[in-house]
Amino acid sequence: MVDEKDMVGAVMVVGGGIAGMQAALDLSAGGFLVYLVEESPSIGGNMLRLDKTFPTGDCATCTISPKLVACMRDLNIELLTMAQVTALDGVAGNFKAKVRIAPRSVDASKCTGCGDCTEHCPVRNVVRDVPGYEPREVGGDERVKVDEILARHRDDPGGIMPILQDVSKSFGFLPRSVLEQVAAGREMPLAEVMRVASFYEEFRLHPEARHIVEVCDGTSCYSRHSKKLLKQLEEHLGIKAGETDEEGRFALRTIRCLGLCALSPVMRVDGVSFGRMTRDQVPQILERFE
């Protein structure tokens, strides 16, 4: 303990959760200047995440909100958010602390909470990796083909949907290198292109088999035993639904309702539909696709 005359009139509270906030408010009321240090971008801590608190069942937000506002407004409390204590010297009554504050990249005094920064968040635009989805070499011809597609839809108000549909049509799937070219051509982040590409069932990120066999999984087909048809196909092709056989000849999938409900059960090979399927027809039909 130092002499009373050497004591500083300021206190540092490390951690801006409910306990730290209450401590800061009490200290401020007692006449101390408080540095409230919090590692995350905002004070509040875990209690902000709670709906109710045990055992009284009080609304957590209702408890904490006035304290958040009080901490912010209190002239005796200085908030140091995105901050970490890196060193501490001295003895009780006269400490020296070193605090490292990370850049916020936003001028907090000017922030109105409009939310525009969330829209343009650079983290949101980090590409999420799909296993095995690597860029591959693209030939000059292919680049030209993609440039043509891009040019065709340059003024299309429909954004990248028509572009991806055309790419999918001419490549059979959406190669990552092509998506990178599309992103560059449209001057938008690759992550945004990927978000659309991965949302729709029809877009494939990997090369496909030569022939796609699809079994309709609509309600009507289900009621007319499409499960048995799928099982027969699985046995016949030696693969499960969602897989491709080893020689890359057939890929087997289910598809939600082809709209041929009066002719259930239905299957489709390379876009050609076959209705009223029976057991004997399966091998005959598959034979036609080499």
Place this chain on the structure above:
Amino acid sequence: MSECIRNSDDLAKAASAGAARLYPAQLKIIVGAGSCGLSVGAGEIEKAAVEAVKELGVEATVIRTGCIGFCGREPLLDLVLPGGPRVSYGNMTVEKTRELLATYAENKGLKPELILGRFEKEEYILTGEVHEYGPAPDELKDVAEWSDLDFYRRQKKVIMRNCGSIDPLSIDESIARGTYQAVQKALGSMSADDVLAEVESSGLSGRGGASFPTGRKWRFAREAEGDIKYLVCNADEGAPGSYMDRSVLEGDPHAIIEGMILGSFAIGAAEGFIYVRSEYPLAISTLDKALADAEERGLLGDDIMGSGWSFRLSVRRGSGAYVCGEETALIESIEGHSGEPRGRPPFPVVAGLWQKPTVVNNVKTWASVAPIITRGSDWYKSMGTETSHGTTIFSLEGTVKNPGLVEVPYGISLGDMINEMGGGTLDDKPIKAIQAGGPSKGCISPDKMDMLIEASAAPGKLAMVGTGSIIVLDEETCVVDMTRFLLGFFNDESCGKCTPCREGTKQMLGLLTDICEGRGTDHTLAQLKRLSSAMKAASVCGLGSMAPDPVLTGLECFPQEFAEHVHDRKCSAGICEMGEV
């Protein structure tokens, strides 16, 4: 052939060209080549017919038509006899086609035993005219008249007015049956207010399932602020079991185009989009052709029919996401984003496509507009019931004798539809359950057969419309497994934006799987109900709030079947494989 149509004379000229194609002097062979027909061999039959005609030296034209609705009898082949009636053959094969044409060529008859029915006359819904076919030869006197068939007697084809009667790729044939007369009438002699008032007073309501009054929606959009407004046709018919929109798109694309031109005039929109799901390639190519034809004839684009009114229309393809049938998700998708629904309000009529006022209507709704303009709202109101006007399309599927599409005025009962039009069940097996109105409606028990097809029910009565699919299920179906199947659909198709739907469907699917595999308890059932109410209250769009409905309906209509699975660990249909007790 490709002259611009600028007035009623031009329209009449195109109509007579179309009529010459519709009723040629020589034999006309019509192959039902919608997706339904093609999937069971209509393509080969058409080829056989063309070859046979050539070999036999018969003077005949062979054309394709869209879906006539009698899907259970596909492939269908019709003959329009020179100076005689039109007769319809069902369950055709390549051999039967060759045989039929050979006997015809030798004047040895028409094989009446293969005929489903004959047409004496056909009404043109748009104009009210009736085309009378020539007298039937003696050997056909005993063949049933088409409108006397059980399947057709109670039907009134307004939306599907031209489906199965015209070559969908021929704009002239469509014009010959009255198409584009409504456009000519509206742009030539009516004000936008008149058109809107006519649609409002007709009581037309949305045919997509929610039955929102179309006129009111149009008025909202018309009165919304802004110079730029859009129209959208929702042809993303993703609900399993429904395919009526596809039939209209494939069979009579001009009906939709005409409806949208009328809508654009009434609302003040200069541009429109038809959003078609990618699973319907034939519908997309048919629409593309129809749009190109309409533009070439000056019926679409700038200065339509010389009236000064301009409207551009284009096709947008979906890419396989059911949620895009939800209007705000559909709008997101047209804008080129992933199809995640938006929060509401603001509603699309205020801020839709590119934040401009947008009217989104279903295929059937757009196709219903033109007859209201040509025949008047009173005529339209004369069909249906007090509260629900007009007609709507249902698909009969599952174990019925006559699966297919039926268009009926509102007010018919579910039982009549299944037993009379559908002809009852195959082998007259008892009906265990009916999956009516799309996946969100679940399975109802057969004691609800007196349920009426109506947008809103009279007190004490049940009513349903939904997406219009009616799937009849027999004793071989397990309702619990069916419910799991339906929930699996929602689980797959949830877009993942909001938590109640994304996590709720997953958890409910897990609980139902527990029941199906013999691990269910009373607690499981209670949890299902609790999750249902949370999802209904908190989901962003209709997909999440309707997903629990099949479970709730199943629990309500088949409590004993759920109890059997949970308490006795037994599945009497033999579908669920129960583990050890």
